[in-house]
Amino acid sequence: MARLPLEGIRVLDFTWVVAGPVATRILADQGAEVIKLERKPGPLGPRQTGLQGDLHRNKRSIAVNMGTPRGVEIAKGLAQVSDIVMDNFSARVMRGWGMDFASLSQIKPDIICLSMSGLGHSGPRSNYVSYGPTLQALAGFTLLMADRNGEPAGYGYSYADMSGGYTGALAALMALWHRRRTGRGQFVDLSQFEAVVSVVGPALLDIAVNGREQSPPGYRSQESPAAPHGVYRCRPRGDDDDRWLAISVRSQAQWEGFVGAIGAPSWAYQAKFRTLYLRMRNSVELDANVSRWAADQEAESAMERLQRAGVAAGVVANGADICARDPQLRARDFWGMVPLPDSTTTHVTGIPMKLSATPGAIRTPSPVIGEANDYVLGELLGMSRAEREELVAEKAVWPI
Amino acid sequence: MNSGGALGGLRILDLSNSRGQLCGRLLADMGADVIKVEPPGGDAARRIGPFVDDAAHRDRSLFFWFYNLNKRSLTLDLKHPRGVEILLRLARGADLIIESFAPGAMDAMGLGWPVLHAANPALIMLSIAPFGQSGPYRDFDADDTVLAALGGMLYVNGWRGHAPVRPWGLQAYHSSAYYAAIATMCALFARDRDGTGQRIDLSMQEATAAAVEHVAGSYFGEGRVEPRRGTLHWSRYFRVGKCRDGYIMHCSLGDWTSLVEWVAGDGKAQDLTAPEWEDVQYRAVHAEHLFDVLDEWVAGYDRDELLERAQTLRLPYATVRNPEALFEDEQLRARGYFVEIEHPELGRNIRYAGAPYVFSDSPWSLRRRPPLTGEHTAEILRDELGLTVDEIAALAVEGII
Numbered sequence: 001m002a003r004l005p006l007e008g009i010r011v012l013d014f015t016w017v018v019a020g021p022v023a024t025r026i027l028a029d030q031g032a033e034v035i036k037l038e039r040k041p042g043p044l045g046p047r048q049t050g051l052q053g054d055l056h057r058n059k060r061s062i063a064v065n066m067g068t069p070r071g072v073e074i075a076k077g078l079a080q081v082s083d084i085v086m087d088n089f090s091a092r093v094m095r096g097w098g099m100d101f102a103s104l105s106q107i108k109p110d111i112i113c114l115s116m117s118g119l120g121h122s123g124p125r126s127n128y129v130s131y132g133p134t135l136q137a138l139a140g141f142t143l144l145m146a147d148r149n150g151e152p153a154g155y156g157y158s159y160a161d162m163s164g165g166y167t168g169a170l171a172a173l174m175a176l177w178h179r180r181r182t183g184r185g186q187f188v189d190l191s192q193f194e195a196v197v198s199v200v201g202p203a204l205l206d207i208a209v210n211g212r213e214q215s216p217p218g219y220r221s222q223e224s225p226a227a228p229h230g231v232y233r234c235r236p237r238g239d240d241d242d243r244w245l246a247i248s249v250r251s252q253a254q255w256e257g258f259v260g261a262i263g264a265p266s267w268a269y270q271a272k273f274r275t276l277y278l279r280m281r282n283s284v285e286l287d288a289n290v291s292r293w294a295a296d297q298e299a300e301s302a303m304e305r306l307q308r309a310g311v312a313a314g315v316v317a318n319g320a321d322i323c324a325r326d327p328q329l330r331a332r333d334f335w336g337m338v339p340l341p342d343s344t345t346t347h348v349t350g351i352p353m354k355l356s357a358t359p360g361a362i363r364t365p366s367p368v369i370g371e372a373n374d375y376v377l378g379e380l381l382g383m384s385r386a387e388r389e390e391l392v393a394e395k396a397v398w399p400i
Numbered sequence: 401m402n403s404g405g406a407l408g409g410l411r412i413l414d415l416s417n418s419r420g421q422l423c424g425r426l427l428a429d430m431g432a433d434v435i436k437v438e439p440p441g442g443d444a445a446r447r448i449g450p451f452v453d454d455a456a457h458r459d460r461s462l463f464f465w466f467y468n469l470n471k472r473s474l475t476l477d478l479k480h481p482r483g484v485e486i487l488l489r490l491a492r493g494a495d496l497i498i499e500s501f502a503p504g505a506m507d508a509m510g511l512g513w514p515v516l517h518a519a520n521p522a523l524i525m526l527s528i529a530p531f532g533q534s535g536p537y538r539d540f541d542a543d544d545t546v547l548a549a550l551g552g553m554l555y556v557n558g559w560r561g562h563a564p565v566r567p568w569g570l571q572a573y574h575s576s577a578y579y580a581a582i583a584t585m586c587a588l589f590a591r592d593r594d595g596t597g598q599r600i601d602l603s604m605q606e607a608t609a610a611a612v613e614h615v616a617g618s619y620f621g622e623g624r625v626e627p628r629r630g631t632l633h634w635s636r637y638f639r640v641g642k643c644r645d646g647y648i649m650h651c652s653l654g655d656w657t658s659l660v661e662w663v664a665g666d667g668k669a670q671d672l673t674a675p676e677w678e679d680v681q682y683r684a685v686h687a688e689h690l691f692d693v694l695d696e697w698v699a700g701y702d703r704d705e706l707l708e709r710a711q712t713l714r715l716p717y718a719t720v721r722n723p724e725a726l727f728e729d730e731q732l733r734a735r736g737y738f739v740e741i742e743h744p745e746l747g748r749n750i751r752y753a754g755a756p757y758v759f760s761d762s763p764w765s766l767r768r769r770p771p772l773t774g775e776h777t778a779e780i781l782r783d784e785l786g787l788t789v790d791e792i793a794a795l796a797v798e799g800i801i
Contacts, residue, residue, distance in 0.1 A: 005590040050621025123734035133638040137649040140723025144568035156556035157613040166578035173585035178406035186761035194756035201569040205462040246549035312541040314550035319619035331535035352606035353583035357598035
């Protein structure tokens with residue numbers, strides 16, 4: 001196996017829930033040694049499959065009772081042999097343990113501390129309690145995911161946890177890069193709220209510059225003008241009647257390709273659909289015609305046919321589509337596979353970036369809690385077996 | 401220009417179109433010198449709105465501005481052999497080249513990976529494409545909506561039985577851009593150790609599929625195809641409720657005792673005082689009933705009043721706000737999130753979204769407004785390639801720059 005890009009970097013990982021673990025997972029996939037410090041004893045429900053399997057694969061786990069002085073001492077010792085300490089607490093938590101940047105930089109001058117709190121460590125709302133779904137609500141994403149009546153209709157998931165996680169991974173890498181060049185550590189105060197606001201896009205400038213009140217985008221194109229542009233219901237697949245096809249027709253050449261691919265129906269040649277401008281003006285009628293065509297189509301084959309004619313189109317993929325059926329994701333071997341201790345395997349979300357010389361790798365499943373207790377205490381902190389047993393007896397460390 | 405940012409000293413050539421431009425911006429914000437290479441006449445993204453005061457013009461596109469802040473602009477005709485030659489000379493001094501053309505287009509221009517790698521073995525090439533550089537869909541076309549569809553981002557939003565609802569903003573592109581920037585950083589670390597650059601093949605469909613929190617985990621873990629559930633979060637701990645003056649986000653993960661005492665004090669608790677509701681998993685299983693009861697309760701409140709009291713009790717409630725509120729948000733203001741920069745051509749300052757993080761030793765910075773079309777062409781050709789004034793003028797006459 002090629003050497004991984006982040007080999008030799010050690011991350012002490014206090015993060016929990018989703019965004020933090022997403023960030024440290026990305027680092028682990030690229031070879032960083034991520035040691036997840038768990039503050040509760042195991043066992044804890046299924047950890048190796050599903051979302052939990054996705055979040056913690058490639059990580060090590062140590063179970064430390066941070067309510068005890070010896071537990072905090074272990075965490076500090078571990079920080080001293082780590083390159084970066086990551087958490088997603090509000091400011092007071094790490095400070096309370098004496099594990100904030102100001103304290104840790106006393107014992108390890110080039111340490112990097114990255115805190116991914118909900119709203120940041122400063123400001124009047126820094127102590128707000130939040131989760132991804134509440135942060136995306138504050139940012140405007142939830143209100144603008146509206147149905148035809150303008151009522152909120154989503155999100156079905158927490159996009160803020162993903163944007164926060166990506167921003168966290170990127171921030172960690174940039175801080176590590178800065179240290180490599182200058183030898184200096186630093187404190188990074190990341191606000192997950194600001195992270196999700198930052199992915200809004202040009203609409204923020206439309207508000208700031210033009211003062212335009214934002215309305216739910218629906219299927220109006222948010223980039224180059226397009227018509228037809230939307231999702232159209234297709235024929236059922238077996239007993240699944242929830243099949244849709246997304247279509248985006250931008251250029252005149254694509255429109256001609258589209259008309260040809262759907263069998264050159266007479267409605268498509270009416271003057272009111274002749275140019276993009278007219279198609280956009282008459283989009284309600286256009287969509288009604290496209291919907292009637294789509295209703296008889298099988299989504300996959302319609303997609304292929306449109307794409308062969310140069311038209312951007314795609315099945316509105318459900319879980320089974322993306323995880324099992326999509327020929328492209330299969331051909332590129334996107335989904336990862338990890339071996340489980342019982343010698344079965346499970347699929348997990350893959351690594352969506354292929355580096356030609358140093359691709360990342362999914363190597364180990366999510367650890368059971370305390371899996372790396374002996375490794376961390378023995379090898380990294382140099383404790384004897386007797387000392388380790390004493391820590392367990394004192395309940396400073398929970399056994400595997 | 402050394403900004404003191406973490407990526408100061410890195411030189412990036414950004415050939416990407418509207419699908420890939422956020423990645424270069426993320427790197428530019430942290431100090432990299434990012435040269436946006438545009439065809440003479442300007443990048444196609446400059447034709448995408450919204451525009452300043454709705455006046456369509458290539459130097460007034462807010463779409464282009466958002467994605468190209470902090471970059472410099474070089475106009476260069478890559479369809480012309482001289483243009484390709486100039487790009488190759490610039491590539492010799494660059495760390496990274498970003499492109500998001502259709503797969504194969506760089507090779508056709510004489511700028512394929514073997515050529516670039518031979519010209520500068522330390523160069524990293526980042527290729528961002530809708531479906532990556534291989535596979536049966538390689539040559540298929542897609543915009544953000546089609547990628548959101550094929551990546552599974554659309555299907556799980558909206559109401560069951562109704563059409564899937566699309567996110568606000570180009571979130572398939574944005575998710576891809578973050579992965580692209582992360583991949584770039586990884587390639588830089590690898591280069592630092594191994595000495596050579598490499599090619600990054602980034603599939604936007606894959607990045608989108610990875611950005612949908614729960615769908616793959618449910619499918620692989622439990623064999624469940626996640627449905628649309630309206631505003632109920634898949635975890636069943638969050639749902640939108642309606643106050644007197646707008647919406648709020650309920651959350652059943654906070655301190656239950658505080659919540660139920662409050663609701664009971666208002667005489668609206670119904671059966672929620674029963675002990676089984678103290679179990680957080682019970683609350684998830686019976687989320688529909690729980691939130692129905694809480695909906696009746698919040699209907700009597702104004703949303704800000706509810707939010708303040710909830711947060712005082714450490715209940716993770718939030719208002720479901722309109723985005724205009726961000727510009728009045730005290731927290732963002734206190735942290736200096738929005739930053740202004742002068743646009744001298746317009747005679748006004750423009751407020752940009754700033755950094756989602758504060759680096760104590762290598763700060764994010766807003767160093768320059770987005771470039772006018774070709775604004776830095778002469779400066780780059782002179783300073784980086786040593787071209788004379790006459791040579792630059794000749795290239796302009798020939799339409800190459």
